[in-house]
Amino acid sequence: xxxxxxxxxxxxxxxxxxxxxxxxxxxxxxxxxxxxxxxxxxxxxxxxxxxxxxxxxxxxxxxxxxxxxxxxxxxxxxxxxxxxxxxxxxxxxxxxxxxxxxxxxxxxxxxxxxxxxxxxxxxxxxxxxxxxxxxxxxxxxxxxxxxxxxxxxxxxxxxxxxxxxxxxxxxxxxxxxxxxxxxxxxxxxxxxxxxxxxxxxxxxxxxxxxxxxxxxxxxxxxxxxxxxxxxxxxxxxxxxxxxxxxxxxx
Amino acid sequence: xxxxxxxxxxxxxxxxxxxxxxxxxxxxxxxxxxxxxxxxxxxxxxxxxxxxxxxxxxxxxxxxxxxxxxxxxx
Numbered sequence: 001x002x003x004x005x006x007x008x009x010x011x012x013x014x015x016x017x018x019x020x021x022x023x024x025x026x027x028x029x030x031x032x033x034x035x036x037x038x039x040x041x042x043x044x045x046x047x048x049x050x051x052x053x054x055x056x057x058x059x060x061x062x063x064x065x066x067x068x069x070x071x072x073x074x075x076x077x078x079x080x081x082x083x084x085x086x087x088x089x090x091x092x093x094x095x096x097x098x099x100x101x102x103x104x105x106x107x108x109x110x111x112x113x114x115x116x117x118x119x120x121x122x123x124x125x126x127x128x129x130x131x132x133x134x135x136x137x138x139x140x141x142x143x144x145x146x147x148x149x150x151x152x153x154x155x156x157x158x159x160x161x162x163x164x165x166x167x168x169x170x171x172x173x174x175x176x177x178x179x180x181x182x183x184x185x186x187x188x189x190x191x192x193x194x195x196x197x198x199x200x201x202x203x204x205x206x207x208x209x210x211x212x213x214x215x216x217x218x219x220x221x222x223x224x225x226x227x228x229x230x231x232x233x234x235x236x237x238x239x240x241x242x243x244x245x246x247x248x249x250x
Numbered sequence: 251x252x253x254x255x256x257x258x259x260x261x262x263x264x265x266x267x268x269x270x271x272x273x274x275x276x277x278x279x280x281x282x283x284x285x286x287x288x289x290x291x292x293x294x295x296x297x298x299x300x301x302x303x304x305x306x307x308x309x310x311x312x313x314x315x316x317x318x319x320x321x322x323x324x
Contacts, residue, residue: 001259001324002321002322002323003320003321003322004258004308004321004322004323005311005319005320005321007317008317011317014266016266016291016316017315017316019315020268021268021269021270021293021315022268022270022271022272022315023315024315026314026315026316026317027313027315029266030315030317033313056301063253071292114322115316181276181313182309182312182313185312185313187310215270221270221271222270222271222272223271226272226275249275
């Protein structure tokens with residue numbers, strides 16, 4: 001018997017993740033480990049973790065990972081990359097971390113065009129704290145702090161932070177993808193590969209927004225939450241390449 | 251109906267499976283099913299049912315958030 005799918009080299013084996021069943025984090029973690037192996041970056045990679053559900057990702061990745069203060073992932077990544085330009089640095093942040101408390105760091109690191117990668121997991125709620133309103137929560141979506149649905153007059157509109165930073169001249173590659181089935185997962189892997197290559201080639205800032213299911217806080221089954229990403233979330237956050245300033249791709 | 255030979259084997263780490271049923275829902279040939287039994291964590295884990303239908307497309311391994319599925323060529 002021959003094994004068809006080898007275990008990702010930079011993903012720890014035999015560790016049960018703390019994520020809920022059907023969470024998109026596990027899939028994106030595996031993709032990150034696979035891409036680092038394919039591009040042969042694992043030996044010089046440093047990941048920067050957020051506060052949020054992915055706070056314990058250092059238990060699952062088998063390369064160096066640093067834990068950041070809430071929202072300050074891109075600031076820490078800037079420091080690492082500027083002091084050790086030979087290393088490969090990426091941040092892995094959720095929507096509460098990147099687009100709520102860390103908006104300033106995200107916008108200014110993108111505006112400076114730092115040569116780092118940002119993986120932005122958008123699940124439209126605060127997952128770890130129990131499903132409160134996030135800046136990315138959809139209009140009329142029920143959360144524990146908006147039990148009647150998000151009212152734009154009171155709570156504002158969903159924040160499209162990736163569209164905001166994609167306008168900056170320093171942002172070389174920005175794409176929005178969705179973990180909503182096998183095709184979406186393949187596209188996510190391709191997008192993360194492009195982003196990682198952008199940094200390896202020294203071109204500048206890249207951000208990948210991943211629309212990711214949160215079955216527990218959406219109160220749906222894992223399979224229904226995948227469908228919800230396609231049917232509801234992708235209407236508010238359309239997937240696709242937002243900017244691509246790599247040479248030869250414009 | 252003659253039974254075709256099993257060309258691929260799907261091996262699931264049942265103790266690490268969290269029973270999210272994504273592999274069952276996305277398998278194009280409906281090879282997997284939800285177990286009647288529970289694992290130690292209390293989840294109905296996924297298990298292969300009609301392996302002779304498996305084409306080795308690896309979609310189950312693609313959607314599995316826990317990396318518990320291994321597919322072998324016979």
